[in-house]
Amino acid sequence: MENLIEITVTVNGTEYHRTVEPRMLLSDFLRHELNLTGTHVGCEHGVCGSCTILFDGDPVRSCLMFAVQANGHTLETVEGLGTPDAMHPLQNAFREKHALQCGFCTPGFLMSLKPFLEQNPNPSRDEIREALSGNLCRCTGYENMVDAVALAAEEMRNG
Amino acid sequence: MTAKYVGQPVKRNEDPRLLTGQALFVDDVHLPDMLHAAFLRSDYAHARILSIDTTAAKEMPGVVAVYTAEDLGDFWQPSPMIVQPPPTLEDIVFNPRPQIPLAKDMVRHIGDPVAVVIAESRYIAEDAAEQIWVDYEPLEVVTDIEKALEPDSPLVYEDLGTNLASHVRQEKGNYAAAAKKADLIIKRRMVIDRGAAAAMENRGIVVDWDAKTQHMTMWNTTQAPIPIRNGLAATLGLSEHQVRVIAPFVGGGFGPKIMLLQPEEVLLPWAAMRLCRPIKWIEDRRENFLGTTQERGQIHAVEAAFSKDGKILGLKDIFLHDTGAYNPYGLTIPLNTQTHSMGVYDVPNFYTEFKVVFTNKMIVTPVRGAGRPQGIFLVERMMDLAAKELGIDPVEIRRRNLIPADAFPVHHSIIGQDFIEAIYDSGNFQPLVEKARLLIGYDKFVTEEQPKLRAAGKHIGIGLAPFVESTGVGPYEGARITVESSGKVNLVTGVGTQGQSHFTSFAQIAAEQLGVAVQDVEVTTGDTDQFHWGTGTFASRGAVVAGNAIFAAAKRVRAKILAKASEVLDAPEEELELKDGAIRIADIPEKSISLGELAMLANPLRGAVEPGTEPGLEATEYFGPKYGTTASGVAAMIVEVDPDTMLIDIKKFVIAHDCGTVINPMVVDGQIHGGVSMGIGHSFYEQLIYDENGQLLNASFMDYLVPRSTDMPPSIEIAHQETKSPLNPMGSKGVGEAGAIPIPAVLAQALENALNIDGLELLEMPLSPGRLFELAQAAKNRD
Amino acid sequence: MKPAPFEYHAPATVEQALELLATHGYDAKILAGGQSLIPTMNFRLAQPAILIDMNNIPALRYIEPTPAGGVRIGAMTRYQTAERSPLIAERAPLVAEALPHIAHPQIRTRGTMGGAIAHADPAAELPAVCVALGARFKLRRGTQERWIAAEDFFVGLFTTLLEPDELLLEIELPPLPARSAWAFTEVARRHGDYALVGVAAGITLDDAGNCADVRLSFLSVGDRAVLAHNAIAALKGHPPTAETIAHAAAIAAADDIAPNADIHASVDYRRHLAKTLAQRALTQAAERASAG
The missing domain is CATH 3.30.43.10 (Uridine Diphospho-n-acetylenolpyruvylglucosamine Reductase, domain 2)
Structure with missing residues (x-):
């Protein structure tokens, strides 16, 4: 009864054509079919947020979507945010403020924060804390992340 | 002079890769023809396996193999004990029950592995695991450690005739004699329940057996790659050189990833050799709750003897420690509890006794803190109770009992987890207490702010709790440092890394000695083909033990550089300086040679390397401390409670900390932040709740509540003090577990103070809003 | 997994x-x-x-005014869309106040208004909000359409009147009476978690300052969203004072709900929270109604 479905997905500006089982989670599709392993999987029930990506610009849990649902849509993962030589202001700020330790949860935070700062370019510390609250981190206690987001916001406002 | 890096907040070398999704984690390893494993785990906490039918599972398309204990034949052997009890402990009971690869005739906890499916995808493997039919005969379950020792309790091991895994008594001085002279004796029962490490990355393994080269490679989310390599080689009948274990980037450890030769780790290499195909197993979050080790369950009967001026004359603690269904990690945790129960205090007499108890629950091994939070909780709670009874300010009673600065080293006559007597090598507690008191604004809060806030109907309180942390224990670690012909420095050590910033802090130590930029030191950790000797990352020891090995190796390489450069530049060594990747004569800067050129000269293609010398600019060194070094700290918080909902709001949090020489203050602060958040979790949000049938009721992140950003205090203020350890050349001490250790004690104190209800004593951890409500109701009803 | x-x-x-x-x-x-x-x-x-x-199905994503002054919400409207809708902010402030309590932004970009209603989780915010507002739902099966009132729609744990071959198409929120105001509050272990207890309250004042109408509903206190009839009856016709509100909240906690114990909260604690939160929500609604 398993039907294979052809899909076309644009990820970080590249169009991919693949044939997938309907049940394949979008997180697995990105990681194992497209080899975009920067998106991490921490719980597969939508709580930890490590797998957060942008789906048509909105942050979503890629473990709570099927790859088939991405057919015809545009996604962005951490690989599209910046490269080691040309990092996004958020990535720079995370490094500057030591807002990551093991780094496993970090891509999910970054992909949640990018649209947040677009919506809210000058957030208060409380707003930042709330924006961080949809992702779990076990290493940093979030303390330095608050500073990092404030710094990134400032850098981005100053262009 | 060479650039100073140790002590500087150097930005991390590892970050750009981690931030851009370019860092390799185990689940990112993809090999051609790779198979995927899924485990069938027991749904019963205690049951006899009558039969297992794998026929249907094996017939499913895409399934390559299904194995049960029976299929393993002679390979089925209990894993070796990872930690034995200290041979120095006398007259103890210890009944070893190590882990087994797959349950054979009995399952002993929920999640006990029963079978493994190897298939073309994880999806198919999970489909097939559902088609394995196990006929269980459910047996009576024991989950309560007090009931487990009653004569009619169900037995986890029938052959043992008891659930007693171990029994240890130790004494310093003579508590009974001290108690006779006391003005005040306080006795209380204290209960600490389980929490999870809950690293964001679950465990995982990719294993590849290359039959043509007879070589095995395993990528593993481990804290201890070298012991796993050694153990695997022995188990599989291979030479250690045929096995390479790589711990790549690991997404947090916090204790359980130190476990070795667990069922998954033993079985999958065996299967890979049989199938001659690589196999990947990535633990999912549910499995992480059911199959990864946990910690903290203890019940204490504590007694403390005080003089009327608040001096502690003695402490007595008899406790039960829950080890779960197996005890492969020996006595590490309860021994840590024993050696930390005196805290920062001069406790002249201490009687401590524990019984380790088998239960039908997941295995217990260290989780960040590892028995220390429990010890600190009990002594700090006793200080609070005595302060109340004697009418002494809680900070003042602590001051009166601190070990004075001139008393070190302090010998405790209690054997610890590192097999030798607990000794505090160094410390200076009084100024630490003062730092924390000032940072939190203790005096002003107590005399001015709190009375006003209370008058305004607020329930707001303060707590301050000092703690010690034994860190940097042996046996040893090693490091090899090589200057390459590019001028870059290669640094290799045996420990693994799970986020501790080793790629930077280790590089700082070497860079400072060798006069190169920190970015030019490329650090490799956790690859057994790169470094052959070592134990692992545990007990807050990486920076201390590996760090000092790196320090020693860097000094030796520096000496080689100077000797060679002296010869090449024709100048005495005293006149040479190492700076910016070059060696120059101090007074004639234009006369210099780059490190890379020197490295080439030290490893010539023709000519002669002098007899008795070695080629290259390279050195390998080891460091093993005599015993662990004691870090210390004082945490303080102000917390507000909504008495109607019992939700809490930590308004202010400070910590004064002493880990000796700080290598990278940014990294040290980060370690403390993380520890504090886990401490807050394990004190108010996180609790592994088993029902009487041994079912884990909250095996998901929906119900097991890891703190979020909004659960943390608005800031964590940290003050450092550097009391250098005399036990290692750098003078450093560990910090990995520090933050987690004092939180239960300081939160209980602050909440009690905030609620200010007569007769309300918070003697258990973790708490929760619902539990606070019950305890407050009970106290009010007693009035 | x-x-x-x-x-x-x-x-x-x-x-x-x-x-x-x-x-x-x-x-x-x-x-x-x-x-x-x-x-x-x-x-x-x-x-x-x-x-x-x-x-x-884009046809199921809309937020539109009804001629009567209410709002029609297509079942596949995402939480985030509703959260950012000026129409909802204006005509259904209770919905706007409750939406940020649903999980986290990364969930609200996907989760849908209709999905929450059809799923009928007793711990979810929207069913309780719809019950409080007196919303009704449009269902269709084949070519047959029917409308069901929110209070009748939820019949048990994750159970509704939806037939297996029937679809929920629309949520219709009625217009708000003059001099009415609303409040939503809940207690969760952590921000974004399912609530231990949640309350939606509405008060409509008459010219004398008495409660012409009262709406009070709970989530997480039983097998479905609960309308607190006894408490409503107790407060209706009275001025919303500290005493009358406390009285009504006590009645709600004692008589209107049948909470269960779970790992996060005992029955007693839930009743206590229900009383506390009902008091807070009613007080806030009354203040807002008086402020006009």
């Missing part, structure tokens, strides 16, 4: 979806936002044979 296999359909219209439902009925499960369904499937607690994905 990978879902079991299923057959996947992604209809482009409501009619196609209804046809698929008519054919597959009991074997099919509707996939709306998937933020509750997919975790359950990943845990393999749900293994539907057929999934009908509603995400390709």
Whole structure:
């Protein structure tokens, strides 16, 4: 009864054509079919947020979507945010403020924060804390992340 | 002079890769023809396996193999004990029950592995695991450690005739004699329940057996790659050189990833050799709750003897420690509890006794803190109770009992987890207490702010709790440092890394000695083909033990550089300086040679390397401390409670900390932040709740509540003090577990103070809003 | 944690979806936002044979005014869209106040208004809010449409009046009476978690300053969203003072709800929270109504 479905997905500006089982989670599709392993999987029930990506610009849990649902849509993962030589202001700020330790949860935070700062370019510390609250981190206690987001916001406002 | 890096907040070398999704984690390893494993785990906490039918599972398309204990034949052997009890402990009971690869005739906890499916995808493997039919005969379950020792309790091991895994008594001085002279004796029962490490990355393994080269490679989310390599080689009948274990980037450890030769780790290499195909197993979050080790369950009967001026004359603690269904990690945790129960205090007499108890629950091994939070909780709670009874300010009673600065080293006559007597090598507690008191604004809060806030109907309180942390224990670690012909420095050590910033802090130590930029030191950790000797990352020891090995190796390489450069530049060594990747004569800067050129000269293609010398600019060194070094700290918080909902709001949090020489203050602060958040979790949000049938009721992140950003205090203020350890050349001490250790004690104190209800004593951890409500109701009803 | 296999359909219209439902009925499960369904499937607690994905039906995504002064919300409208809708902010402030309590932004980008109603989780915010507001739901089966009042729609734990081959198409919120105001509050262990108890309250004042109407509903206190009839009756006709509100809240906690114990909260604690929160929500609603 398993039907294979052809899909076309644009990820970080590249169009991919693949044939997938309907049940394949979008997180697995990105990681194992497209080899975009920067998106991490921490719980597969939508709580930890490590797998957060942008789906048509909105942050979503890629473990709570099927790859088939991405057919015809545009996604962005951490690989599209910046490269080691040309990092996004958020990535720079995370490094500057030591807002990551093991780094496993970090891509999910970054992909949640990018649209947040677009919506809210000058957030208060409380707003930042709330924006961080949809992702779990076990290493940093979030303390330095608050500073990092404030710094990134400032850098981005100053262009 | 060479650039100073140790002590500087150097930005991390590892970050750009981690931030851009370019860092390799185990689940990112993809090999051609790779198979995927899924485990069938027991749904019963205690049951006899009558039969297992794998026929249907094996017939499913895409399934390559299904194995049960029976299929393993002679390979089925209990894993070796990872930690034995200290041979120095006398007259103890210890009944070893190590882990087994797959349950054979009995399952002993929920999640006990029963079978493994190897298939073309994880999806198919999970489909097939559902088609394995196990006929269980459910047996009576024991989950309560007090009931487990009653004569009619169900037995986890029938052959043992008891659930007693171990029994240890130790004494310093003579508590009974001290108690006779006391003005005040306080006795209380204290209960600490389980929490999870809950690293964001679950465990995982990719294993590849290359039959043509007879070589095995395993990528593993481990804290201890070298012991796993050694153990695997022995188990599989291979030479250690045929096995390479790589711990790549690991997404947090916090204790359980130190476990070795667990069922998954033993079985999958065996299967890979049989199938001659690589196999990947990535633990999912549910499995992480059911199959990864946990910690903290203890019940204490504590007694403390005080003089009327608040001096502690003695402490007595008899406790039960829950080890779960197996005890492969020996006595590490309860021994840590024993050696930390005196805290920062001069406790002249201490009687401590524990019984380790088998239960039908997941295995217990260290989780960040590892028995220390429990010890600190009990002594700090006793200080609070005595302060109340004697009418002494809680900070003042602590001051009166601190070990004075001139008393070190302090010998405790209690054997610890590192097999030798607990000794505090160094410390200076009084100024630490003062730092924390000032940072939190203790005096002003107590005399001015709190009375006003209370008058305004607020329930707001303060707590301050000092703690010690034994860190940097042996046996040893090693490091090899090589200057390459590019001028870059290669640094290799045996420990693994799970986020501790080793790629930077280790590089700082070497860079400072060798006069190169920190970015030019490329650090490799956790690859057994790169470094052959070592134990692992545990007990807050990486920076201390590996760090000092790196320090020693860097000094030796520096000496080689100077000797060679002296010869090449024709100048005495005293006149040479190492700076910016070059060696120059101090007074004639234009006369210099780059490190890379020197490295080439030290490893010539023709000519002669002098007899008795070695080629290259390279050195390998080891460091093993005599015993662990004691870090210390004082945490303080102000917390507000909504008495109607019992939700809490930590308004202010400070910590004064002493880990000796700080290598990278940014990294040290980060370690403390993380520890504090886990401490807050394990004190108010996180609790592994088993029902009487041994079912884990909250095996998901929906119900097991890891703190979020909004659960943390608005800031964590940290003050450092550097009391250098005399036990290692750098003078450093560990910090990995520090933050987690004092939180239960300081939160209980602050909440009690905030609620200010007569007769309300918070003697258990973790708490929760619902539990606070019950305890407050009970106290009010007693009035 | 990978879902079991299923057959996947992604209809482009409501009619196609209804046809698929008519054919597959009991074997099919509707996939709306998937933020509750997919975790359950990943845990393999749900293994539907057929999934009908509603995400390709744009006709079900709308927020529109009704001529009467209320709001019509298409079932596939995402939380985030509703949260940012000026119309909802104006005509359904209670909904606007409750929406940020639902999980986290990354869930609200996918989760749908209709999905929450059809899922009927007793711990979810929207069912209780709809019950408080006196919302009604448009259902269709084949070509037959019917309207069901929110209070009647939820019949038990994750159970509604929806037939296996019936679709929820629209939520209709009635216009708000003059001099009425609303408040929503809940207690969760952590920000974004399912609430231990939540309360939606509404008060309509008459010219004398008495409660002409009272609405009070609870979530997480039983097997479904509960309208607190006894408490409403106790407060109606009285001025909303500290005493009358406390009295009504006590009645609600004692007589209107039947909470269960779970690992996070005992029955006593839940009743206590219900009383506390009802008091807070009613007080806030009354203050807002008086402020006008």
